[in-house]
Amino acid sequence: MDKQSLTDPMPVTTPASTFSIEPVSGSSTLRGRLPLRRFLQRQPVSPADLCMPLLVHENEDAADSVVPTVSLQRLSVEVRELRRMGIGSVKIFCGGSVRDDRACEAASPDNLMNRAIATAKEAAQDMAVMTENCLCSYTHAGNCFLTNADGVFDYEGTLTLLSEQAVQQADAGADIVGPAAMIDGVAASTRQALNQSGHRDVGIMPHVIFTSRLYDGYRRAMNAVPARGNRRAFQIHPSCPEQAVALARDFLAEGADMLLLEPALHSLDVLVSLRQAAEVPLVPFSVSGEYAELTRNGTLKPSEYRAVLLERLTMFKRAGATTIITYAAKQAAGNLEAS
Numbered sequence: 001m002d003k004q005s006l007t008d009p010m011p012v013t014t015p016a017s018t019f020s021i022e023p024v025s026g027s028s029t030l031r032g033r034l035p036l037r038r039f040l041q042r043q044p045v046s047p048a049d050l051c052m053p054l055l056v057h058e059n060e061d062a063a064d065s066v067v068p069t070v071s072l073q074r075l076s077v078e079v080r081e082l083r084r085m086g087i088g089s090v091k092i093f094c095g096g097s098v099r100d101d102r103a104c105e106a107a108s109p110d111n112l113m114n115r116a117i118a119t120a121k122e123a124a125q126d127m128a129v130m131t132e133n134c135l136c137s138y139t140h141a142g143n144c145f146l147t148n149a150d151g152v153f154d155y156e157g158t159l160t161l162l163s164e165q166a167v168q169q170a171d172a173g174a175d176i177v178g179p180a181a182m183i184d185g186v187a188a189s190t191r192q193a194l195n196q197s198g199h200r201d202v203g204i205m206p207h208v209i210f211t212s213r214l215y216d217g218y219r220r221a222m223n224a225v226p227a228r229g230n231r232r233a234f235q236i237h238p239s240c241p242e243q244a245v246a247l248a249r250d251f252l253a254e255g256a257d258m259l260l261l262e263p264a265l266h267s268l269d270v271l272v273s274l275r276q277a278a279e280v281p282l283v284p285f286s287v288s289g290e291y292a293e294l295t296r297n298g299t300l301k302p303s304e305y306r307a308v309l310l311e312r313l314t315m316f317k318r319a320g321a322t323t324i325i326t327y328a329a330k331q332a333a334g335n336l337e338a339s
Contacts, residue, residue: 044317045310047086047333051130051283051325054078055221056094056116065221066297067288067327075116076123085333089128091178091285091325092116095222096138102146102157103138107164114172121173130205131169133162133190134180142226144181144234155183162186163193170199178260180207182234184250191255203257205283208248208270211235214263214289221288244270245277252278260325263287265312268319275320283323284316291327302331310335 031037055069070078079090094113098105105111113131120129135158136144146154146161158181166177177194179186187206194202211232219225236243244267248259259274261267264284274282292298294305294312309328316324326332 045313048088050329051089052329066217066292079123083124091130103135106138117172128175130176159189170202176203187251187254187256205258206251207260209235217288281322285325
């Protein structure tokens with residue numbers, strides 16, 4: 001054997017196309033070959049991981065809304081379609097048709113929320129139904145709390161009414177009630193009321209909310225814009241993630257079973273922190289402003305924002321989400337089914 005034959009590389013006899021080798025000069029071993037990428041790539045999101053928010057109106061859909069809405073008459077059809085697509089849950093929001101200073105309609109057994117809950121459960125009994133447990137759709141001022149005759153926050157009255165509202169929602173068939181008023185003690189009072197009324201198996205998912213303009217589309221669609229003032233005394237400034245983590249821990253200590261974080265994109269650092277610290281379901285809510293940005297206020301076709309949508313959902317799951325609430329749940333589920 002001569003010297004040249006010892007130094008020359010062995011010839012490659014197998015065509016490169018057999019291994020799907022791509023021109024990847026300098027690429028990582030883990031990413032250079034298509035089969036290896038497929039071997040390592042995860043499919044972290046399934047339709048069952050998604051929750052569709054349903055903004056229910058008494059009669060007609062809100063035609064000018066940037067987010068999808070549905071009438072009570074169409075609700076059962078919508079829920080059955082979501083169930084057929086494999087979507088695991090819905091979160092129901094309803095506007096109050098009757099408003100007064102004491103938000104009396106909030107705890108009425110026959111209000112729109114309770115009828116919507118019953119309709120959804122009848123349409124798909126095995127689908128988890130979440131609610132919003134709040135007063136902003138029932139007070140004249142659009143506030144999430146009650147005030148006394150002097151206009152001062154009525155803490156005890158607010159907790160009592162929110163607890164009554166939660167019990168009525170559970171009676172109607174809700175699987176998870178969602179205290180959204182960001183009031184100290186609301187998880188404890190809700191848990192006590194549910195237990196005393198025979199609903200120990202109904203979950204509580206308080207909202208951990210950052211102040212944001214990303215809720216504007218929802219508020220317009222549901223007529224929930226505060227008539228005066230704002231909710232900054234209750235919600236958390238975006239610069240204070242430590243307050244969100246502390247509040248989440250307080251809610252869990254009070255008996256919360258899971259936590260909702262919103263807006264989803266503004267809560268990623270909190271989601272990661274809580275996932276490392278707490279073994280409970282964590283549910284980011286991609287709110288109306290995020291949906292508007294994704295779809296360019298509804299002007300894009302689903303095929304035009306599909307890739308970004310799936311990337312975001314993957315990011316939320318990677319950060320620790322158990323379930324993701326998104327107005328694009330149907331579009332995402334359709335693409336996940338196809339893939």
